[in-house]
Amino acid sequence: MASAPPRPTPSLLYAVKRLELAIKSRLDEMLRDSGVTTPQYTALTVLQHKDGMTAAQLARDSFVTPQAMADLIGALDRRHLIRRSPNPANKRELLLYLTDEGRALLDAHAEAAAELEDRMISGLSPDQADTFRTALTLAWTTLRPARK
Amino acid sequence: MASAPPRPTPSLLYAVKRLELAIKSRLDEMLRDSGVTTPQYTALTVLQHKDGMTAAQLARDSFVTPQAMADLIGALDRRHLIRRSPNPANKRELLLYLTDEGRALLDAHAEAAAELEDRMISGLSPDQADTFRTALTLAWTTLRPARK
DNA sequence: AAGTATCATCAGGTTTCCTGTCAATGACTG
């Protein structure tokens, strides 16, 4: 009886996870005195690019449940880093916006974050880095559940 | 005064995190009735490749603190999926080994995990997949603290 | 022999996730 074919080491699944943990570890150091956690900071950076999202959109985008995102959003709101305002066109939606304070926090760490990102791909050629970026997004897209 | 140069969207940092969350979400489904969590399962797969590690090595490899790893290891031990036995050559080390039960659990999910992994890179050419794998490991290595 | 680093573990705490449930709103359909 044939055993399963050998799989490369380490598995891709684990390779992604351990890189994510490595990044988290570095961001934790960077944000140690900032008053926000790494997931909170990450949510802020998403909002920076897509101001006016709803928490539900953000949750889907990040692959977490709406409840998990509500925890994050709530913490950011309490710290006045974002504000929630009702969508005039859709009464049940709350749109999320960065506050000046939130923008200031992002600015304060933008340089260090950029350096971290550059360092992460410092061993790759520009072409390889490009493929890396593409692959990360493509793999994420592939794993998304189908939405009509 | 010049503002910071524009950064690609989404940031690499976020791209890694959201892919990791996507994978976690799929593994959660896969493991729903198995009695182990995704992080626990992941630790088991590492042990599968490197039987006889210590918890401290595993923690460094995974970029978490020894205490965080002790939580995971303790849960796996209580479920008899691994066993800890003292290293004869070093009395303060406890070596970790998969039990038959642990191996059985891995076998039970090996196929589904392999499919998930294949699906994840199904949009990439073999060359791209190779670059992807290399980049993940290289980036992780780059972020590791220097160790003598 | 003394000092330093590493291993495992205890204690205590926070955050991030989850499942389940709910009312209100909007969209679709017969």
Added chain:
DNA sequence: CAGTCATTGACAGGAAACCTGATGATACTT
């Protein structure tokens, strides 16, 4: 236009995975 269904945001409750800080025992270094 009434009925159904999906979606949004929220509440309650709970589990897991992380963290910092500290401790005793063992190994390594000088």
